[in-house]
């Protein structure tokens with residue numbers, strides 16, 4: 001017999017942990033301060049030291065209310081509550097070959113070799129509209145179509161809430177992550193590297209095909225006795241694109257590895273901020289001047305282990321046809337000696353962003369034993385060895 005559909009409503013986040021953790025010391029970049037040359041210069045200096053020293057930073061003033069963000073969390077939660085057989089209909093063809101848009105089920109990786117415990121990570125990726133195969137409205141439709149079938153006659157206000165929440169968020173995220181759409185952001189990011197003003201604009205245009213995507217992600221909780229056995233919920237890794245944008249995540253678990261000291265530090269949730277990290281493509285095109293920082297998700301503190309950890313992220317990447325050669329026309333990089341990346345140093349062909357993306361995705365998504373030596377340090381393209389960090 002059908003039961004009433006719960007309203008979408010808003011998403012109630014768990015309170016922040018009371019535990020004293022070893023938090024990372026990260027700076028905050030305020031996009032609302034970019035209106036003046038002085039403000040722009042000040043924020044640019046903050047940004048460049050952030051991406052060089054820690055690789056992670058917070059962004060404030062990005063123009064999306066927490067209420068809007070919470071609607072996305074609510075929608076993601078509703079999707080993940082669907083029966084597994086429904087979600088499995090959206091697994092992309094070629095998942096093992098590096099395709100990633102759609103639903104990726106949990107349990108593909110062993111995260112504890114000794115006890116043979118598998119991950120409980122579910123992912124749903126939605127590509128940017130420029131090359132849509134499956135977009136946000138399809139996602140909303142999936143949630144509603146299945147809900148309607150399972151629970152006839154959903155309240156109208158619920159449908160409206162979901163649609164409204166679904167439309168605005170990815171566009172604003174794109175505006176933030178693709179400098180083309182934001183003069184402020186573009187003129188902000190080129191200057192520390194002494195590059196032409198449109199340098200990053202040109203390689204992050206919304207209309208040009210890239211593998212940008214929005215992600216709803218769920219780390220389902222483990223029982224306490226399993227958490228007691230686990231060191232981490234995911235292995236350490238770097239992201240493959242330009243920047244990853246993580247909406248405020250109050251369930252502590254994200255840790256970053258300081259490039260300078262190799263210490264693992266917890267990332268503290270900050271109100272009204274995004275947590276942003278620089279990724280592999282930026283490291284390649286700056287010849288290593290910008291750091292792609294290793295990070296992982298570890299076991300949350302005890303006072304937050306009773307909830308699933310739901311995440312909302314945006315992955316920003318250069319166009320597929322961008323060749324990941326070191327930028328040659330930056331006086332700064334020339335002066336400082338950052339003139340070659342791993343491919344160039346080893347005399348191997350420099351991949352395009354598309355080649356790099358699918359080589360790394362294939363390696364990341366493989367069902368191989370993660371810490372098996374031939375996987376953990378695999379050459380995923382000639383000249384570049386990847387690494388799994390415990």
Ligand SMILES: [Fe+2]
Nearest residue numbers: 237238239295
């Ligand atoms: Fe990551």
